[in-house]
Amino acid sequence: MSELSKKDTNNAIAILAISLVTVVAATVWLTRPREEAKDFQDDLSERYVIVYNLAISGLASGVLISTYLEQAPLGVQYRVSGRPEIPEVQYEFNHGGRWTTFTLWCNTLGLVYFWLASLVGGLNMVSSTPSAFHLALNSVVHVLWEIVYPMAFLVNLVVTFVLIPGIKHAGMLDKLKIILTWRPQALHNGFVLAVAVEAALAAPCMNLHHFCVVVLFGLTYVVFAYGLYLRTGIFHYFFLDHRFDGAPIALISLLVLLGTLYLVGYMVLQRASESLFWKGVLLLCALGTCTFSDPALSKQRAEARDD
Numbered sequence: 001m002s003e004l005s006k007k008d009t010n011n012a013i014a015i016l017a018i019s020l021v022t023v024v025a026a027t028v029w030l031t032r033p034r035e036e037a038k039d040f041q042d043d044l045s046e047r048y049v050i051v052y053n054l055a056i057s058g059l060a061s062g063v064l065i066s067t068y069l070e071q072a073p074l075g076v077q078y079r080v081s082g083r084p085e086i087p088e089v090q091y092e093f094n095h096g097g098r099w100t101t102f103t104l105w106c107n108t109l110g111l112v113y114f115w116l117a118s119l120v121g122g123l124n125m126v127s128s129t130p131s132a133f134h135l136a137l138n139s140v141v142h143v144l145w146e147i148v149y150p151m152a153f154l155v156n157l158v159v160t161f162v163l164i165p166g167i168k169h170a171g172m173l174d175k176l177k178i179i180l181t182w183r184p185q186a187l188h189n190g191f192v193l194a195v196a197v198e199a200a201l202a203a204p205c206m207n208l209h210h211f212c213v214v215v216l217f218g219l220t221y222v223v224f225a226y227g228l229y230l231r232t233g234i235f236h237y238f239f240l241d242h243r244f245d246g247a248p249i250a251l252i253s254l255l256v257l258l259g260t261l262y263l264v265g266y267m268v269l270q271r272a273s274e275s276l277f278w279k280g281v282l283l284l285c286a287l288g289t290c291t292f293s294d295p296a297l298s299k300q301r302a303e304a305r306d307d
Contacts, residue, residue, distance in 0.1 A: 007245070014248040019219055022255055026212035044117055044141075045124035049202045053118040056194050060111045063186045067098055070183075074098050078234035080243045081166075089233040100228050101236050102221050103159075106151040107187050110195065113144040117204070143213065145204040149269070150214050150261035152195035156289035157257075158237070159188045164291055166238070177297055189290040196286035203273035211262040218258045222251065 043049050073092035080086045098104055120141045123134050130138070159179070167176045178184065198204070225240050235241045239250035268285070271278035 008243050011245075011247050012242040015222075015242055015251055018248060018251055018255075019222060022215060022219060026216050029212050030210070043202045044121040044204060046121070046202070047125070049198075050118055050121040050125070052197070052201055053114050053121060056198070057111065057114040057118055059190075060107065060114060060194070063183065063190070064104075064107065064111060067104070067183060067187070068095050070095075070098075076234050076236070078238075080241055081238045082245055083243055086243060091232045091234050100224075103155050103187050103191075105221060106148065106155050107191055109144060110148045110152065110191060113141065113148045114194075114198075116141045116144065117198075117202075142205050142207075143210070146206050146210050146213055146262070147217050149195055149199060149204075149206070150258065150265045151217070152192040153261055153265065153286070153289060154258065156188050156192040156286075160289055160291045162239070163237075164294070168294070173297065176294060180291070180293060180297065185292065189292065192286045192289055196283050199269050199282055200272060200279040203269055206266050206269060208263075208266055211259050211266070214258045214262050215255055218254060 044053075073094045074097070076089075076091050076093070078089045078091070093100060099108070116137065120134075120138050123130070123137070127134060164176065164179065167179065222240060225235055225237070229235055229241070238244055239247060239254075241247055244250070268278060268282050272282050
C-alpha cells in the first residue's frame with residue numbers, strides 16, 4: 001500500500017469517526033429532558049405572510065419543475081483537488097439525477113416548507129381550536145424552518161466563497177458562466193433571499209435546543225455523497241472527498257459552520273421579530289452572500305467584442 005493510499009484510508013477512517021461521534025452526541029443532546037419553550041411568536045397566520053408564502057411556493061415549484069425537465073444533462077468533470085495523479089472522472093446527471101446536489105436537497109426542503117407554512121397559516125387564521133393534525137403540522141413546519149433557514153445561507157456561502165473561487169482558480173469560465181445563469185441563481189441567490197424575507201416578515205419560531213438538527217441534516221448528505229461516489233466516482237463538493245488532504249478538517253469545519261449558522265440565525269431572528277433594524281441586518285446579510293455577476297465574465301465578453 002502506498003503512502004498516499006494510506007493517507008486516503010486514514011482520512012476515510014477519520015471522517016467515519018467524526019461522523020459517528022457527531023451523530024451520537026447530537027442524538028444524546030436532542031433526547032435529553034428539557035423544558036419546551038418558544039422564545040418569540042411568529043406571524044405565519046398574517047394575510048400578507050400567507051400571500052407571500054403562496055407566491056414563493058408557486059415560483060419555487062416552477063423553478064424545480066423546470067430543473068427536472070431540463071434536457072441538457074448536468075455534466076460533471078471531477079478531479080480530486082491537489083491530486084493530479086488521480087484521473088479525472090466525467091459523469092452526466094439527467095432529470096432526477098440533479099437531486100444529487102445539496103443545493104437541490106435544500107431547495108426542495110424549502111419548497112415543502114413554504115407550501116406547508118401557507119397551509120398552517122391558513123389553518124391558524126380560520127381555526128381557533130387547532131386539531132391534533134393541525135398541531136402536528138405546525139411542529140413539522142417549524143422543524144423544517146429550523147433546517148431551511150440556516151441551510152439557505154450555507155448554500156450561498158459555499159457557492160460564493162468556495163465553489164466560484166475554485167472554478168475561477170481552475171480557469172473554467174464556461175462553468176462559471178453556467179453557475180451565474182438564471183436557474184442556478186434562483187436556486188442560490190433566490191433561495192436565500194426568499195428565506196431572508198420570510199424571516200423578516202414572519203419570524204417563524206425556532207427552538208435553540210434544536211441546533212443539532214441542521215448538523216444531522218448535513219451529515220445525512222455526507223453519507224449520501226459517499227454513496228454517490230461509490231456509484232459514479234464523483235463528489236459534487238470536493239472538500240468531502242477522503243482523497244482530498246484536508247477532508248477531515250473540512251468536515252469538522254462544515255459541522256461547526258452548520259451549528260454556528262443556526263445559533264447566529266436564531267439570535268438575529270429573535271431580534272428581528274421585534275426590531276426593524278435587525279430585519280434590515282438580516283436582509284443585508286442575505287444579500288452579502290449573493291453573487292450576481294463576475295468581473296472575469298465581463299472581461300471575457302469585452303475581449304470577445306474587441307475581437
